[in-house]
Amino acid sequence: MAKVTMKDVAKRAGVSVATVSNVLNNIDNKSNEVTQKKVLKAVKELNYQMDMTARSLSMGKSNLLGIFLPEVFYLDRPSSVLKDNPFFSEIVSGIEYEARMQGYDVMITCVKSDTHVKDLVNKRMLDGVAILGMHDEEFWEGIKNIPVPIVLIDSYCYDKYGFCNVGTEDEQGAYLATKHLLTLNHTNIAFVTDNSHVSEVNYQRHQGYLRAIKESGLNEEQCPVIEADLNFKGGIMAGHKLLNSYAHITAAFVVADIMALGIIKLMNQIGKSIPKDLSIIGFDDLSVCEYSFPGLTTIRQDIYRKGIEVAKLLINKINGKDGNTGIILPVELILRETTIPLTD
Amino acid sequence: MAKVTMKDVAKRAGVSVATVSNVLNNIDNKSNEVTQKKVLKAVKELNYQMDMTARSLSMGKSNLLGIFLPEVFYLDRPSSVLKDNPFFSEIVSGIEYEARMQGYDVMITCVKSDTHVKDLVNKRMLDGVAILGMHDEEFWEGIKNIPVPIVLIDSYCYDKYGFCNVGTEDEQGAYLATKHLLTLNHTNIAFVTDNSHVSEVNYQRHQGYLRAIKESGLNEEQCPVIEADLNFKGGIMAGHKLLNSYAHITAAFVVADIMALGIIKLMNQIGKSIPKDLSIIGFDDLSVCEYSFPGLTTIRQDIYRKGIEVAKLLINKINGKDGNTGIILPVELILRETTIPLTD
DNA sequence: CTGAAAGCGCTTACAG
DNA sequence: CTGAAAGCGCTTACAG
Numbered sequence: 001m002a003k004v005t006m007k008d009v010a011k012r013a014g015v016s017v018a019t020v021s022n023v024l025n026n027i028d029n030k031s032n033e034v035t036q037k038k039v040l041k042a043v044k045e046l047n048y049q050m051d052m053t054a055r056s057l058s059m060g061k062s063n064l065l066g067i068f069l070p071e072v073f074y075l076d077r078p079s080s081v082l083k084d085n086p087f088f089s090e091i092v093s094g095i096e097y098e099a100r101m102q103g104y105d106v107m108i109t110c111v112k113s114d115t116h117v118k119d120l121v122n123k124r125m126l127d128g129v130a131i132l133g134m135h136d137e138e139f140w141e142g143i144k145n146i147p148v149p150i151v152l153i154d155s156y157c158y159d160k161y162g163f164c165n166v167g168t169e170d171e172q173g174a175y176l177a178t179k180h181l182l183t184l185n186h187t188n189i190a191f192v193t194d195n196s197h198v199s200e201v202n203y204q205r206h207q208g209y210l211r212a213i214k215e216s217g218l219n220e221e222q223c224p225v226i227e228a229d230l231n232f233k234g235g236i237m238a239g240h241k242l243l244n245s246y247a248h249i250t251a252a253f254v255v256a257d258i259m260a261l262g263i264i265k266l267m268n269q270i271g272k273s274i275p276k277d278l279s280i281i282g283f284d285d286l287s288v289c290e291y292s293f294p295g296l297t298t299i300r301q302d303i304y305r306k307g308i309e310v311a312k313l314l315i316n317k318i319n320g321k322d323g324n325t326g327i328i329l330p331v332e333l334i335l336r337e338t339t340i341p342l343t344d
Numbered sequence: 345m346a347k348v349t350m351k352d353v354a355k356r357a358g359v360s361v362a363t364v365s366n367v368l369n370n371i372d373n374k375s376n377e378v379t380q381k382k383v384l385k386a387v388k389e390l391n392y393q394m395d396m397t398a399r400s401l402s403m404g405k406s407n408l409l410g411i412f413l414p415e416v417f418y419l420d421r422p423s424s425v426l427k428d429n430p431f432f433s434e435i436v437s438g439i440e441y442e443a444r445m446q447g448y449d450v451m452i453t454c455v456k457s458d459t460h461v462k463d464l465v466n467k468r469m470l471d472g473v474a475i476l477g478m479h480d481e482e483f484w485e486g487i488k489n490i491p492v493p494i495v496l497i498d499s500y501c502y503d504k505y506g507f508c509n510v511g512t513e514d515e516q517g518a519y520l521a522t523k524h525l526l527t528l529n530h531t532n533i534a535f536v537t538d539n540s541h542v543s544e545v546n547y548q549r550h551q552g553y554l555r556a557i558k559e560s561g562l563n564e565e566q567c568p569v570i571e572a573d574l575n576f577k578g579g580i581m582a583g584h585k586l587l588n589s590y591a592h593i594t595a596a597f598v599v600a601d602i603m604a605l606g607i608i609k610l611m612n613q614i615g616k617s618i619p620k621d622l623s624i625i626g627f628d629d630l631s632v633c634e635y636s637f638p639g640l641t642t643i644r645q646d647i648y649r650k651g652i653e654v655a656k657l658l659i660n661k662i663n664g665k666d667g668n669t670g671i672i673l674p675v676e677l678i679l680r681e682t683t684i685p686l687t688d
Numbered sequence: 689c690t691g692a693a694a695g696c697g698c699t700t701a702c703a704g
Numbered sequence: 705c706t707g708a709a710a711g712c713g714c715t716t717a718c719a720g
Contacts, residue, residue, distance in 0.1 A: 003466070003713090005712095005713055005714085006713065006714065007713080015690075015691085016690065016691040016692075017691085017692095017713090017714080017715095018690070018691055018692080018693095018715080018716080019689090019690060019691070021714070021715060021716085022689095022690085022715090022716095025715080032689060032690095035689080035690080049463050049466045049467055050467060050713095050714085051401075051466070051467065051469070051712090051713055051714065052467045052468055052714095053397055053400045053401045053406065053468065053469050053712085053713080053714085054401050054696090054712070054713030054714035054715090055713080055714050055715075056397045056696090056714090057395075057397045057398050057401050057695095057696050057697065057698085057712090057713080057714070057715095058695080058696050058713075058714045058715045058716085059696085059714080059715065059716095060696075062397065064451075082433050082434075082436060082437040082440070083433060083434045083437035083438075083648055084631065086430065086433070088433075089426050089427060089430070089432075089433040090426075090427045092426060092452075093426040093427035094427075096426070096452060096453060096454065097454070100453060100454065105451055105453060105464070105468065106451065106452060106453065107408075107449055107450065107451050107452075108436075108440060108450060108451075108452050109440060109444060109449060109450065110440065110441070110444065118393075119393050120449075122347070122393045122395070123393055123394060123395065123396045124396055124397065124449065125395070125397050232631075232634065232635060261635045262635075264637070265634075265635060265637055268637040268638075269637070287428065287576075288632055288635060290576065290609075291576060291605045291606075291609060291632060291635070291636065292609075292635065292636065292637075293608070293609055293612035293613070293636075293637060294612075304427055347697090349696095349697055349698085350697065350698065351697080359706075359707085360706065360707045360708075361697090361698080361699095361707085361708095362699080362700080362706070362707055362708080362709095363705085363706060363707070365698070365699060365700085366699090366700095366705095366706085369699080376705060376706095379705075379706080394697090394698085395696090395697055395698065396698095397696085397697080397698090398696070398697030398698035398699090398712090399697080399698050399699075400698090400712090401696090401697080401698070401699095401711095401712050401713065401714085402697075402698045402699045402700085402711080402712055403698080403699065403700095403712085404712075689720105690719105690720085691718100691719090691720085692718095692719090692720100693716100693717100693718090693719105694715105694716090694717095694718105695714100695715085695716090695717105696713105696714085696715085697712105698711100698712085699710105699711085699712085700709100700710090700711090701709100701710095701711105702707100702708095702709090702710105703706105703707090703708090703709105704705105704706085704707085704708100
């Protein structure tokens, strides 16, 4: 069975290829009803499927969206953030879903440089791209002239480059988390964060933490910042620091669930009890929060929905619909079992 | 800056478009060295990037691989297996990596039917596709005539349809797991599996379990099969069944880590101690096994590598390289803290 | 409202 | 070894 092309449809319907193209692209009143019916009938009978490749070449757009993940290395082996970080899987999932609903396909790849991004957009005539993860200034500078819409996730400098962004109430989330601990009478609350010092997100979360601390009249000095790698192992390291150098701490707000899980694991291992010996609250509400014991109290952001918003925003921009270039999604306190009132 | 095409390169290099195409496609000795040099120089100077869309149309192949995930529903909302199941993220990660290394891009999408698959292959001129997850006979029948290579994961009937497959030593893994429990003197060992009754994989794992049981002279009858949904909640359900109806059981082999985590969670919640009250071993070695407390003893399969093998196999078939159509990856017992010798 | 024709940027026989 | 030309399957002014 040879490939069915528009030509075949045209012949069967007794019209020209141009006409088939017109009705299929819904150039509204450009064709009369009976013509339309003939064409649609032929399409169905022949089970015609539009060749997107030809269409792309002809129109200069592909109906393809790019999802670009950061390339990471783990023990010198190239790894993928999709493999090691549930956050990315979930957001990709949301993007893919919404894109599909709107008739777009998605290409997914890890990118290593701005050049890499530019090349892919050109090569595949991508209509728009979503870029996940953090990159340096050079990277953003390098891609800012790409002639298709670009949406970022959790960026605080997207408008500087003319991009769009879907973010989360980071400051407010951190404030809620800290407030929750304060409400439970904790006064020695650590802020556990990553050690890369480049994350604007975590800076914002620190601000929210500080706002709550100050508001309650506590002294900033008694509230230490503990830094480690932003992953499970980093959480374990942070736990060690907590135990060794901050014995007076009774509660911790951790900027990422995955780190919080590391702390919990360590505490369990050495026979400490969570939340009795340490109240702990995370941020994200990954599925794994529910798996852990005790279940991790955390600040929820709806990551899947975030992905959906990313796709919506991207497609709106592609269609030239103006409107917001920045969307901020709400957060919510999820109470599970890792926080408890301070009693003495 | 207008798009740089082959025409521009040709002009700059003082040759024809055909020649540019030839050297770029490495039609080995079809052009002499000096011509090649001229062309390559022009390519570099103009920063020329091949338009894959045009190339695809012309060649009838796209250098694009499709990764097709099953569409799932969760509480009536369409969901994604990528979101809820780390197994899929990890294997996708492996496929993407290897594909990229070999110069292929990947398209990822959830598919709902065989027609959907066929349409996508046509529309995008995909060179090959990897299909993850389980589907019914009708689905496989529907796609078996697709004229591009198809590789499956963990299929036991791939050759029936002329597909390829990358699988795991399921029977052997289950055997090792069960053997491990037997070695620890357990004699009342439950087999916890999914309730869909369509998974050939879990049938094989059951076989491995039975082999170990029989080999040790135990009576099959005293080794119950417990069924539940293949997810975290299902694990909790299985845990309840275990507690309510199988008090004599001292150990369990669970066909998937994610279910095992559910059981552990339940036991923790009701104050039972793992492994003292129940030894438990899973299958897969997801990252989350390490996060849980106690760390889950399990049978490891290298899922990331599985993805890599999928891509390799797919690309080999695309290039007409014959060879294996079925690859079986090894398993390994990973000892953590959820199994303990039976003492009485 | 419809169709003939040019064009999108490549590749590939084919002739030279 | 190189180039002119046709073709891949669409879309889009343009003329009718």
